[in-house]
Amino acid sequence: MPSLKDLKNRIASVKATQKITKAMKMVAAAKLRRAQEAAEAARPYAERMNKVLASLSAANAGNAEAPLLLSGTGRDQVHLLVVATGERGLAGGFNSSIIRLARDHALKLLAEGKTVKILTVGRKGNDILRRTFKDNIVDYVTFREVKQLSFANADDVARRVLDLFNKGEFDVATLFYARFQSVISQVATAQQIIPAKFDDAEASTGSAALYEYEPSEEEILEDLLPRNVAVQIFRALLENNASFYGAQMSAMDNATRNAGEMINKLTLSYNRQRQAQITKELIEIISGAEAL
Amino acid sequence: MADAFNFELVSPERLLVSEKATEVVIPATLGEMTVLANHAPTMTTIKPGVVTVKLASGQMDKYVVFGGFADILPTGCTLLAESAVALSDITRETLQARIEAARADAGAAADHEHRTKLEEYLAQLTELNGAILPA
Numbered sequence: 001m002p003s004l005k006d007l008k009n010r011i012a013s014v015k016a017t018q019k020i021t022k023a024m025k026m027v028a029a030a031k032l033r034r035a036q037e038a039a040e041a042a043r044p045y046a047e048r049m050n051k052v053l054a055s056l057s058a059a060n061a062g063n064a065e066a067p068l069l070l071s072g073t074g075r076d077q078v079h080l081l082v083v084a085t086g087e088r089g090l091a092g093g094f095n096s097s098i099i100r101l102a103r104d105h106a107l108k109l110l111a112e113g114k115t116v117k118i119l120t121v122g123r124k125g126n127d128i129l130r131r132t133f134k135d136n137i138v139d140y141v142t143f144r145e146v147k148q149l150s151f152a153n154a155d156d157v158a159r160r161v162l163d164l165f166n167k168g169e170f171d172v173a174t175l176f177y178a179r180f181q182s183v184i185s186q187v188a189t190a191q192q193i194i195p196a197k198f199d200d201a202e203a204s205t206g207s208a209a210l211y212e213y214e215p216s217e218e219e220i221l222e223d224l225l226p227r228n229v230a231v232q233i234f235r236a237l238l239e240n241n242a243s244f245y246g247a248q249m250s251a252m253d254n255a256t257r258n259a260g261e262m263i264n265k266l267t268l269s270y271n272r273q274r275q276a277q278i279t280k281e282l283i284e285i286i287s288g289a290e291a292l
Numbered sequence: 293m294a295d296a297f298n299f300e301l302v303s304p305e306r307l308l309v310s311e312k313a314t315e316v317v318i319p320a321t322l323g324e325m326t327v328l329a330n331h332a333p334t335m336t337t338i339k340p341g342v343v344t345v346k347l348a349s350g351q352m353d354k355y356v357v358f359g360g361f362a363d364i365l366p367t368g369c370t371l372l373a374e375s376a377v378a379l380s381d382i383t384r385e386t387l388q389a390r391i392e393a394a395r396a397d398a399g400a401a402a403d404h405e406h407r408t409k410l411e412e413y414l415a416q417l418t419e420l421n422g423a424i425l426p427a
Contacts, residue, residue: 041306
């Protein structure tokens with residue numbers, strides 16, 4: 001049975017923890033709003049890009065000379081997994097769900113006898129994946145110092161990916177990130193970025209207009225495809241960012257609530273014990289008086 | 293009064309402009325082109341340069357864009373710029389920083405074809421520098 005003083009100390013420490021988690025929740029909520037706005041602001045560009053590329057690629061579907069970024073190398077022996085996670089923990093299952101998806105995918109590919117290379121974006125993913133796939137990690141990008149994600153950050157990642165691709169280091173690239181659905185639900189997602197894949201529905205609406213191309217269709221395609229990789233990565237990073245703060249917010253909300261429950265329980269047993277002690281002291285006084 | 297059409301200037305980060313315009317001058321890769329209403333559907337890449345927009349209200353706006361492409365339809369014109377800034381916001385320092393970065397990239401480029409492209413980009417930037425910020 002803990003003494004009264006122990007209980008008092010524990011209550012004080014849980015209260016302090018609760019204050020921290022509460023503050024973190026507020027901060028996460030504020031940052032989430034910003035991250036969500038950023039993700040929404042980036043949407044028109046990504047949508048336009050997708051539409052244009054979908055119609056261009058539909059036109060180039062049967063073309064044997066189509067750029068490799070579109071048609072692929074024709075093999076799928078070497079896979080590159082771009083795993084985007086958060087820089088920090090304390091966000092519930094956010095990091096682990098992305099990593100689990102990536103790891104399952106990697107293990108499946110390895111079981112099929114494929115070669116797996118991993119590029120990690122974000123410190124958490126790198127730390128955890130390094131334990132299992134130490135030899136598979138080819139590159140590591142961190143945004144620890146970055147306050148506000150900008151397109152330049154995504155471009156940096158894209159450039160590394162494209163460099164590897166141009167050197168023939170891999171055939172298929174898949175991007176792992178958490179798609180932001182709502183504050184309480186973030187879905188870990190795998191998306192193939194090389195060779196590029198487009199939504200068919202958008203392709204059919206996009207190809208309706210007969211375009212004039214300047215310069216030629218092929219040149220535009222060659223210019224746009226690398227840019228598209230950057231755009232996709234940018235979008236994934238923004239979604240990830242929003243998901244991270246969403247996950248953190250709900251995790252901290254839970255923690256605050258748990259701390260509250262714990263405080264209630266501890267206060268109850270503290271009061272009981274205090275009462276018992278008072279009763280005990282009273283009995284002692286009374287029986288002492290009776291003995292006189 | 294010329295017909296108005298929808299003009300949108302989008303960068304990966306956000307939608308910068310979405311307005312009715314009567315005339316837009318775009319620095320296309322193969323030379324500047326002016327877009328008016330009912331332009332034939334055209335897709336073109338753009339080089340670093342100045343975009344001049346004449347809004348339906350008669351106001352003239354200028355933006356500096358750094359590469360990207362334009363999607364032109366009879367009813368509208370969408371400019372997807374890799375990065376875009378209002379002309380009044382650009383300073384000699386930021387532009388110089390971009391030129392330095394491009395120069396470093398060009399120096400580091402491994403294959404010939406890539407370097408040619410980067411050098412071309414560098415030349416376009418330098419030209420832009422001279423055009424909008426006369427020494």
